[in-house]
């Protein structure tokens with residue numbers, strides 16, 4: 001018989017082999033989790049258009065609607081009543097001709113995001129308002145930054161323009177700006193911009209630091225009308241296999257002054273979430289359970305493959321286990337119903 005260092009034969013019974021006494025009761029099963037889902041971890045994505053009376057279902061995102069300013073506050077009110085603490089805003093310009101090569105509409109003072117920040121702040125002073133910062137919803141070409149003539153990304157101009165948008169959201173009252181563009185150097189420009197505008201102490205920067213390209217953003221691009229007209233985002237979002245690049249981007253964004261980290265997508269990138277929790281151990285880590293992940297779980301539930309509530313718990317518990325402390329999730333309204341606090 002081979003005795004390894006770990007194998008210590010017990011005399012008589014092997015007492016270390018019996019684990020089930022530790023989780024035979026509903027309460028002790030709960031004790032076994034290091035972290036529990038709670039309402040305050042959830043950030044709910046809101047799509048806000050420039051048509052004030054808009055209230056439109058998004059076909060590929062079950063139960064998610066796009067709202068105009070007039071419909072937004074009553075809807076959010078029903079969620080705040082159930083314990084909603086935070087939202088992330090995405091603007092959807094529908095007016096014809098509003099998109100241009102530099103995304104001017106992103107921080108139009110009369111555009112949907114800036115007006116929504118003000119309306120939400122006024123109606124819900126305690127609601128934590130995160131603004132996604134990107135240009136793709138507002139550019140005529142649908143890319144996340146400004147382009148050179150040859151269609152490649154102009155890094156320097158893009159980062160400065162994105163910083164300008166972030167500062168304008170912060171001026172309007174956003175509690176947090178979350179740049180999702182993945183263009184090199186924008187965290188530094190945003191932080192510099194916030195410092196110069198004397199807003200850095202009042203506005204958090206939450207970087208989408210490890211955001212991967214792939215097939216999971218389709219329903220979002222329907223909702224936000226932000227699919228690129230040509231090309232794709234593979235020259236700025238990370239290649240799905242790129243663990244090393246993700247680590248470098250995480251370290252880079254910390255060095256550039258981010259206050260928190262987003263990993264996106266979530267379920268297929270649990271290893272990256274735990275890498276982020278390790279590399280960025282002093283930062284809040286947020287997992288973004290993206291539109292495609294949400295739509296897939298709904299589709300599976302509709303087919304009778306899974307129970308929606310059970311699978312939602314399992315997937316979101318996985319994010320916590322991997323090391324996330326916050327979750328951006330389209331399931332937020334359901335979790336506000338399901339969770340006791």
Ligand code: PBG
Nearest residue numbers: 134180181216217220290291292
């Ligand atoms: C904008 C942005 C996207 C998402 C968040 N911000 C789309 C993209 O990068 O193509 C995706 C979120 C989701 O799929 O739920 N850059």
Ligand code: ZN
Nearest residue numbers: 134135136144
């Ligand atoms: Zn974008």
